[in-house]
Amino acid sequence: MIRSILLTAATGLLLSACAQPPLRGTGDLGVVIERASGSVQIIESDSHTALARLEGLGDLSHASVVYSRDQRYAYVFGRDGGLSKIDLLSQRIDRRVIQGGNSIGGAISQDGKLIAVSNYVPGGVKVFDARTLRQVADIPATPLADGSKRSRVVGLVDAPGQRFVFSLFDTGEIWSADFSQGASPKITRFNNIGQQPYDALITPDGRYYMAGLFGEDGMAQLDLWHPERGVKRVLGDYGRGQEKLPVYKMPHLEGWAVADNQAFVPAVGRHQVLVMDARTWRQTAAIAVAGQPVFVTSRPDGRQVWVNFAYPDNDRVQVIDTETHAVVADLRPGPAVLHMEFTARGDQLWLSLRDGDQVQVWDPYSLKPVSTLPAAAPSGIFFSSRAQKTGY
Template identity: 25%
Template structure:
């Protein structure tokens, strides 16, 4: 049964609801869904820039009920409210539609993924870059306003190329270890490979139907794709985008789970999965000798087809759900929290080597740990994380796991960023009326030294640095937005590049060397 057939059944159900509710004065749920919801969540409810809206993905929603979310939006997300267009009855009818199962989800496994591969027949590899710039100082800018990526020379800020991407890029692009190839993932599961040297798209493949993010293996051979729908992790060969492994995800008790995120752990030659629906994390090994846990053996031999590689899985039980991570610089410790948890529930520290929680974290709001940053202060390493609820930035001593300061901000934030050569961290105020502000915080005094207002009344967010840390690039996160380049020492604006909602910026050197100031 096709997705369009399933959608037709939903439409017939919606028509029946319209007939029953016409006297109440609101449009049918199918019509309302198509008008207000489909552009983000997909015409078939299987996801787009927003998540899939089917019972399988809605069952774990905690906090406000669905009708309230539809009418009033959801805090700390990009979900707006529609009370201007819908009354309570209209919202309730949409909820009934969303809670109606799609009778048969489209199959999406190895066969379907490989069949979706679309390699560029005009792609011609080159021996050296076709441009004259420092290959290690290239920065790519994701422009979600019209679904493009711009490739910037990090010294001159010249745009070397601007190319189309799949719809709604999400989760941060990844570079291979050489910095030559860029891998981009969209919320509807498409993965695109782009050759920065040649300024050409190599190809694309749909690794899932509703996906969250990607992670690159340390050897550059494998790309892991985390998906909400189906509940699976897809591992692709970076060479040709063919499937190496489709790992369906169920907890130890058999409960299916969405994969909230996947991260690479270079020293252990593994990927770590954050699971949305079961209190576990998974570690999947791609290296030659997985460490113990009952499956250590030398299975990587010359000539072994990637379809035969086992990618063994280690499942670690946790005391609570974790779907947002931050690793220390050694990658032994995971700082984690649940974004769906109640305000003030805190987080936990997991020792990945022994597979147990070793400490609790005092986190007063909803932390965005994966956007955190670390630096050296008073002989120890500290970490800062913003909160998507509550206007504070938490600073944590990573030797004791104690909070050493809560820096008062002008509102909830989404990203903090720094660079090892900078004396400041930059923290946005992404949510609320002060979304046009950017705090600059001294790493040693932990005081705000300056609050910038780069674009009055517009959202400013997500800072990235050039290779040497000399310049900080700030996004004006609007359709008629810009990337603003600041002198990272004087905090003065240097240049402004018009962009279409530049949601994120990613410098080659900072990413492939795992700069302490950026997310990994």
């Protein structure tokens, strides 16, 4: 009898153990967006392998990802308004909500407890509990003059002090939402910041929020240490106002690279990477490149930046030495290079080839490919190390 009870208990413990997520870390994991099929792959950088493929995540044509502080959960923001929470250990969709009609990215708060999503439709920002995905706040954007709808929201980032900062495309504003006192945020609005801010970034130290302007040249900069000074214009020659070429794809400002007090910036509508002093925000150089740059991605040690391009040059990647500003490599990975992501310590560079249906892993020191993974029209690559960075 006792033996039978012990055997039953042992069997129960064994089954319970089998039901638990595997005992392993998540710091080596990431996800690849498969934009055409509404799916993601969970990847492991050390072994260059795909661990799982998850389907049913909706429209991922402009998807982005943030991570929980423990790097276990990935939050995927879909273009269709879907917000999905993925468990990297159990390799499943933990929770999913449709929170809007047309979304353009999101952010996780400094303490990891809030998820904010920026929406075109309805215009505004919605904020959710990171554990349950229960909505905790709704921040409607400014209505348009004719009252037909609210402004589209872009450039949403997390900022120190439990803040979210974002831009209003149609009404030319930057807003800061301070959640440090609870779920009812204090909103600070900055008006007349420039025409049509289309995307934004926050510097790695969390001090400067910078919005690119679609309707005119220049960028709008907000110093979060001194918000009382308002928004000022920097980099007056950056933008679309006096474009020299048709713009096939607007560069993502997250693709800026900062290295050795220099900011390397994709020029809009030009075959150039602009360089500016990251202390004065004045342009110091312009580097000629093969096409219109989209992402300018810095190797973690800051010695190189890798640049990919809009059509028709999107089969190329160029590597720039940040010390000499020389193009030291002109690579041809394959058709439609959409995104690049370094591992946290810079030993690998992963890039996605949408039209080649694959993800490639490169050695950034030898400048040679080391591995290839099949993927269905891949776009964004996001490693869990982003969890420890502001603005990612």
